[in-house]
Amino acid sequence: MKNYINIGLLTVFLVISLAFVSCYIEPSSSADGTVSIQLNGQDLQSGYTGDILRVSLYLDGDISISETDNPSAYLDEQGDPIETNYTVFSNTSRVPIDGKPYEDFPGPDPGSGPYSGSIQLDGILPGVRYRIVLESFYRYLEEFYVTYATNYAGVSEAFEPVAGQSVSVSVFLQEYYFS
């Protein structure tokens, strides 16, 4: 009898958990058995706390990421720079996404994974070659929202979008240490 109750409670718990998680995560598995999640391209709701993947779209060119003492930075919600152990070097312009310089998506915890996944970015003008820069951040609420870099970043190969279709690119996020 006791076991039936435990199994029942566990089932209810699992159903509730899956209902919450499936709001923006679609579990999937790859051929090599790697755990993977599909992030459905929903940008962050205001008040989101947790891991973030920040997508920036650049025109194709010489784009590289290097460890540096002169960090690149963004302004966070309070107008304070978010310092990183790396700098994104580019000889091209950053292209706005939906009127913003970058788009944030719920991301993985670099310490516990998942270690692969995908994000879909819509509304990109075709006819131009681009590259994607992906960066990992963490945002939490203290008295106000604080964002810091987990110092994982990567740049994609060049790609050209096709009108009305979706193309794929790969980005490997590398860890950068303070040099």
Next chain:
Amino acid sequence: MKIRLICITAVLLIALTVPAAAQTSAVVESFSGKVEYQSAGGAWTAVSTGLSIPQGATISTGFRSEAVLRIGDSTLTVRPLTRMRIDELAEREGTVKTDLYLRVGRVKAEVRRTEGLQQEFRLTSPVSTAAVRGTSFSYDGYNLQVLEGLVALINAYGQSSGIPAGVSITSDGIEIPPGTLQALEQQFGVNISAAQIEELASVSALADFLGIQTGSVTINWELPN
């Protein structure tokens, strides 16, 4: 009569004690390609070397075009496909005040200190403001690269941050970069004039103008395990 005399004396005293603002000017030091300016309510006119661009005028650069403006001891390089309005150029009480509005494009500013004069140099875009006192920086409205000195970057919410030399920083922005416009112009065989840039400052407006559908990209990411 006595009251009128007192009034006139008072007006004269006020006029003598309040220092007049001497207007400085933005002089075209050099330019290449298609560079035009428009005074308030006037027509677009090609610039020439040595031309003094009046306060309130808007300067516009075309593809592969550039202009170098001298404002007092400061130099402003206006990059291709830029549209910028000169809101204020004045010297008042030992301060040279320069107020520029960058609608679209990129400029590089070298604001030099002048003996006995303070510099109050502000470059405002629709989303942020770069305010400097004696420095060198490059700014396109949301990407700021500080080459020398310290620049205060004020975002759309009025929050200010001091950005030192060697740091590049981004604040919220809404513009389509000039390189995108140029590539699309070549790709689709259309001509996007400098005057149309303002109306095409969003992806959806640009897609509508070109009569094209947008595409998507699926980013497959991987973290080291």
